[in-house]
Amino acid sequence: MPSQEEVFDKVREALVDALGVDDDDVTPEATLQGDLDAESIDFLDIVFRLEKAFDIKIERGELFPQDILENTDYVQDGQVNAEGIVKLKERMPFANLDEFEQNPVVQNLSQQLTVQDMCNFVEYKLAKKE
Amino acid sequence: MRWFWFDRYTEFVSGAHAVAVKCVSLAEEHLHDHFLGYPIMPNSLVIEGIAQAGGILVSEHYRFSELVVLGKVSKAVFHGRVLPGEQLTYRVKATALRPDGAGVSATAHVGDRLHAEAELFFARLGEDSPVANGARLFRPTDLRHWLNLVGVFDVGVDADGVRLRQADYPLSETD
Numbered sequence: 001m002p003s004q005e006e007v008f009d010k011v012r013e014a015l016v017d018a019l020g021v022d023d024d025d026v027t028p029e030a031t032l033q034g035d036l037d038a039e040s041i042d043f044l045d046i047v048f049r050l051e052k053a054f055d056i057k058i059e060r061g062e063l064f065p066q067d068i069l070e071n072t073d074y075v076q077d078g079q080v081n082a083e084g085i086v087k088l089k090e091r092m093p094f095a096n097l098d099e100f101e102q103n104p105v106v107q108n109l110s111q112q113l114t115v116q117d118m119c120n121f122v123e124y125k126l127a128k129k130e
Numbered sequence: 131m132r133w134f135w136f137d138r139y140t141e142f143v144s145g146a147h148a149v150a151v152k153c154v155s156l157a158e159e160h161l162h163d164h165f166l167g168y169p170i171m172p173n174s175l176v177i178e179g180i181a182q183a184g185g186i187l188v189s190e191h192y193r194f195s196e197l198v199v200l201g202k203v204s205k206a207v208f209h210g211r212v213l214p215g216e217q218l219t220y221r222v223k224a225t226a227l228r229p230d231g232a233g234v235s236a237t238a239h240v241g242d243r244l245h246a247e248a249e250l251f252f253a254r255l256g257e258d259s260p261v262a263n264g265a266r267l268f269r270p271t272d273l274r275h276w277l278n279l280v281g282v283f284d285v286g287v288d289a290d291g292v293r294l295r296q297a298d299y300p301l302s303e304t305d
């Protein structure tokens with residue numbers, strides 16, 4: 001199992017290559033969409049690179065559970081309901097959803113995803129693999 | 131002008147890689163605007179040719195039955211200029227093939243000279259997308275025509291080296 005620093009270095013490399021940003025821009029607190037200008041198509045590219053870099057398999061919707069955000073059982077008036085939050089926490093144990101919970105507007109979820117969340121996701125996947 | 135930016139495949143291995151060539155000719159109108167008195171093959175059209183060659187490779191992996199679109203150009207580096215009378219060779223390699231999309235890395239050479247290196251990313255749209263968007267990019271017969279023009283079924287083989295057969299794909303209007 002690689003150290004946290006090794007995970008961060010490889011995640012940073014994947015983000016630099018996928019998004020064309022500078023090394024220095026990729027800090028743990030940086031948000032992918034807000035700070036690094038990632039667009040939806042970039043998430044697939046990032047997933048490819050993480051799979052290769054860490055030799056892991058990432059299924060569709062695993063990093064970002066779009067299906068929950070499109071499910072009317074969990075989303076009402078553009079906001080994720082309490083049941084949806086529980087579902088999201090189940091599916092995204094690697095992400096800190098505290099801030100999202102304060103204002104659970106669907107669009108906020110992708111905008112609040114940080115580099116640290118990506119590192120946590122990779123560590124979560126690596127731990128599951130072992 | 132027809133939007134064909136490579137002339138034909140010389141090699142095509144399903145789900146793996148392909149080699150395609152593009153002959154640059156002074157008869158191509160666009161060269162005279164790029165630039166007046168000094169015609170150079172535009173590098174944007176080199177990328178388009180690579181995207182077409184790589185896109186068909188990816189699309190074949192999905193049996194030509196789904197919409198595959200160029201999602202992004204992750205990397206494009208050019209090392210020189212290509213002049214009329216030269217032949218570009220595009221080598222495209224599938225680096226990732228997933229249900230939701232595919233990655234392709236590519237090079238362009240003129241003879242032994244490396245002209246360009248690129249990484250492309252293709253998105254595969256869901257089965258309902260063409261209907262939801264009210265359009266499909268190609269009529270099956272137009273796609274079949276293109277595939278025949280560039281020799282997919284003349285040189286294409288599967289992973290075991292068995293020749294690809296047009297009849298095995300949904301390429302007729304009734305499919």
